[in-house]
Amino acid sequence: MKFIMKQSINDLCRLCSKTTESIQHLSSGCSYLAPREYTTRHNLVCGIIHQAIYNSLFSKPSSVPYYQYKPQKIIENDKAKIYWDVSVISDTNIPHNRPDIVVFRKKEKTALIIDVTVPLDDNIQTGYVEKIAKYQVLKEKLATMYQLRTVQILPMVLSSNGLIHCNFFPNLKMCKIEHPMKVLVCSQKSVILSTTSMLRRYLNVNEI
Numbered sequence: 001m002k003f004i005m006k007q008s009i010n011d012l013c014r015l016c017s018k019t020t021e022s023i024q025h026l027s028s029g030c031s032y033l034a035p036r037e038y039t040t041r042h043n044l045v046c047g048i049i050h051q052a053i054y055n056s057l058f059s060k061p062s063s064v065p066y067y068q069y070k071p072q073k074i075i076e077n078d079k080a081k082i083y084w085d086v087s088v089i090s091d092t093n094i095p096h097n098r099p100d101i102v103v104f105r106k107k108e109k110t111a112l113i114i115d116v117t118v119p120l121d122d123n124i125q126t127g128y129v130e131k132i133a134k135y136q137v138l139k140e141k142l143a144t145m146y147q148l149r150t151v152q153i154l155p156m157v158l159s160s161n162g163l164i165h166c167n168f169f170p171n172l173k174m175c176k177i178e179h180p181m182k183v184l185v186c187s188q189k190s191v192i193l194s195t196t197s198m199l200r201r202y203l204n205v206n207e208i
Contacts, residue, residue, distance in 0.1 A: 016033075027195055027199065037198045041198075045116050045158070048066045048186050048190060050071045051071070052175070052178070053177055055177070056178055057079050073085070079106060080104060081106070082101065090141050094137055100114055101115075110148060111142050112154055113152065118191055121163050127165075131157070161192070162191050164188060169181070
């Protein structure tokens with residue numbers, strides 16, 4: 001339109017000034033929003049999944065709303081040990097050793113590497129594949145270090161508009177949580193609310 005009307009209108013993002021401003025860009029591509037808004041949205045989904053895993057493994061379940069839930073960095077009992085955003089220490093340097101959640105089940109001698117990503121709709125499959133590749137070395141290292149029977153990488157991928165990767169629900173079921181469909185719906189709801197709230201807030205601001 002600006003070319004038809006011969007108007008010199010600046011259509012760069014008003015926040016990062018790096019590319020054309022659009023709903024897609026603001027939803028999951030703006031460097032200005034990434035450290036705060038995107039991180040908060042991502043962490044809410046991580047918290048929902050962590051809370052569900054915690055409640056399935058510990059005798060005193062957490063009943064607080066997901067947006068108030070504050071995971072402990074490391075929590076352990078006789079059944080399991082859960083890491084939250086903690087670097088996994090090993091005898092060699094690993095480039096990607098800090099997934100969102102790691103769950104060790106002691107009796108079964110298994111581990112789950114769980115990592116959440118909230119990309120644009122078109123990048124859902126790419127995001128999933130990248131997570132698998134990213135933590136492959138960590139998977140092998142954990143299996144060797146702790147003599148585990150199995151280590152599984154479970155990417156949890158849902159888009160900024162709430163589209164769910166086809167493996168999101170199967171991966172939730174592999175976490176052995178109660179009511180995995182409720183966790184999926186809650187995660188989806190959280191992302192949609194976060195995205196719409198963020199867009200409403202920034203698109204209605206004239207000066208930032």
